[in-house]
Amino acid sequence: MWLPRGFSAALVLMILSTCFWGSWANTYKGARGYPFELFYWDYIFGVVLCTWSFGLTLGSSGAVGEPFLLNLRHADWIDWIHALVAGAIFNVANLLLVAAVDIAGLAVAFPISIGIALVEGVVLSYALQPKGNIVYLGGGILLAIAAVLFDARAYRVLAGRTPDGVTAKPRASTGIIVSVISGLLMGAFAPFVTRAMTYGHPLTPYGVAALFSIGAFLCCFIANVYFMRRPIQGAPVAFGGYWNAGARNHLFGVLGGIAWGIGGCFNFIAAGLVGVPISYAIGQSAPLIAASWGVLVWREFAGAPRSAWMSLGWMFVLYVAAIAVIAQAY
Numbered sequence: 001m002w003l004p005r006g007f008s009a010a011l012v013l014m015i016l017s018t019c020f021w022g023s024w025a026n027t028y029k030g031a032r033g034y035p036f037e038l039f040y041w042d043y044i045f046g047v048v049l050c051t052w053s054f055g056l057t058l059g060s061s062g063a064v065g066e067p068f069l070l071n072l073r074h075a076d077w078i079d080w081i082h083a084l085v086a087g088a089i090f091n092v093a094n095l096l097l098v099a100a101v102d103i104a105g106l107a108v109a110f111p112i113s114i115g116i117a118l119v120e121g122v123v124l125s126y127a128l129q130p131k132g133n134i135v136y137l138g139g140g141i142l143l144a145i146a147a148v149l150f151d152a153r154a155y156r157v158l159a160g161r162t163p164d165g166v167t168a169k170p171r172a173s174t175g176i177i178v179s180v181i182s183g184l185l186m187g188a189f190a191p192f193v194t195r196a197m198t199y200g201h202p203l204t205p206y207g208v209a210a211l212f213s214i215g216a217f218l219c220c221f222i223a224n225v226y227f228m229r230r231p232i233q234g235a236p237v238a239f240g241g242y243w244n245a246g247a248r249n250h251l252f253g254v255l256g257g258i259a260w261g262i263g264g265c266f267n268f269i270a271a272g273l274v275g276v277p278i279s280y281a282i283g284q285s286a287p288l289i290a291a292s293w294g295v296l297v298w299r300e301f302a303g304a305p306r307s308a309w310m311s312l313g314w315m316f317v318l319y320v321a322a323i324a325v326i327a328q329a330y
Contacts, residue, residue: 001058001059001060001062001064001066001067001068001071001204002058002062003064003205003269003272003273004270007273007330010273013267013270014267014274014279014283016266017263017264017282017283018284018285018286018323019286020260021264021267021283021286021289022110022285022286022289022292022293023259023290025097025098025101025256026293026297027043027255027256027259028098028253030252031249031252032246032248034245034252035234035237035241036095036099036102037227037231037237038239038241039098039252039256040220040253041220042249042250042252042253042254042256043254043257043260044216044217044224044257045217045253045257046253046254046256046259046260047216047257047260047261047264048213048257048261049254049257050213050260050262051209051210051213051261052213054210055069055206058269059204059205059206059210068204068206071203071206072210075200075201075202075207076202078199078200079196079199079200079202080211082192082193082195082196083193083203083207083211083212084212084214085189085192086190086196086212086215087189087212087213087217087218087219088215088216089185089189089192090185090189090216091217091220091223093182093183093189094182094186095227096113096179096185097109097110097113097182099178099182099227099232100178100179100182103175103233104155104176104178104179105175105298105300108151108155109175109178109290110287110290110291110294111148111151111291111315111319112148112151112155112180113182113183113186114183114186114285114286114290115144115148115151115284116180116183116186117182117184117190117284118187118280118281119141119187120183120187120188121186121187121188121190121191121284122141122280123141124187124190124194125191125193125194125280127191128191128195128198129194130277131274131276131277132275132277133328133329133330134329136325136326137278137326137329140323140329141322143319143322143325144319147287147314147315147316150318151291151315154301154304154308154309154311154312154315155175155176157305157307158301174232178232190280193271193276193280194276196208197271197272205265205271205272206268206269209261209265212268213261213264263283266283267280270283274330278326278327278330281326282323282326285319285322285323285326288316288320288323291315295312
């Protein structure tokens, strides 16, 4: 299999994973009249397609470690379970994240959800794989927490005003609550990935990514079906609408999954060198990219008061600082 030979190459992969993880949700924003519960079936297919393609190509070439399929056969069964469970947890968290994006927008849902996941995921992963300077990791986590708090403040100011500047929007609390729950679950999958890559005869990063996607796919038949019948907001969604969604919407869904899959594979591959705590921490700085899309392209803060912009600006500064500090942990 192919692995980066040094920290510089791994850092490039981690930064790229940040960009892909922070950008995939644009495909949902670009879909037209496509309920996220239906969009998600295309999305998860794209994730599976991407991760297995990585395994059968880069994961099966090179002179380092076991080839992809051979590793899947030889890895301990408990590592299979850990990777599948990680994917299932991620799937529920990501479904909630897509719902939060639908309610609150990219500039809000991503920083709150992924910011919380960054903190939780790094702490739990480090407990299993204490790789990296804990002082730098801790400093980066504190900066990320501060960034999340500033983003939440920016959204409170924005959501408290309609165009007439008077009436509060009741969706504000719903968007924040869904984002928080998503973040708590999103951070919980990282220790399972760590375990799968470090226990017994471990899985390679490519094997983890492939089984992770299968766990997420299988979970859809429970979690996504539940959200189709009992949506967080709006009316229940019938699966019949999937076949009438049109080629454009299906393409956006698959491309969104491929984008996440590329980011996931890059992050897991980098983790093979630097460890999951550092790789996960830098990869989960994706809110910096997502908020940029939300502000610059989707204009989610158009007309927002000055105080909201100030808080959003501090969120950007603190996330950049968090990435810089965490990178020093290796």
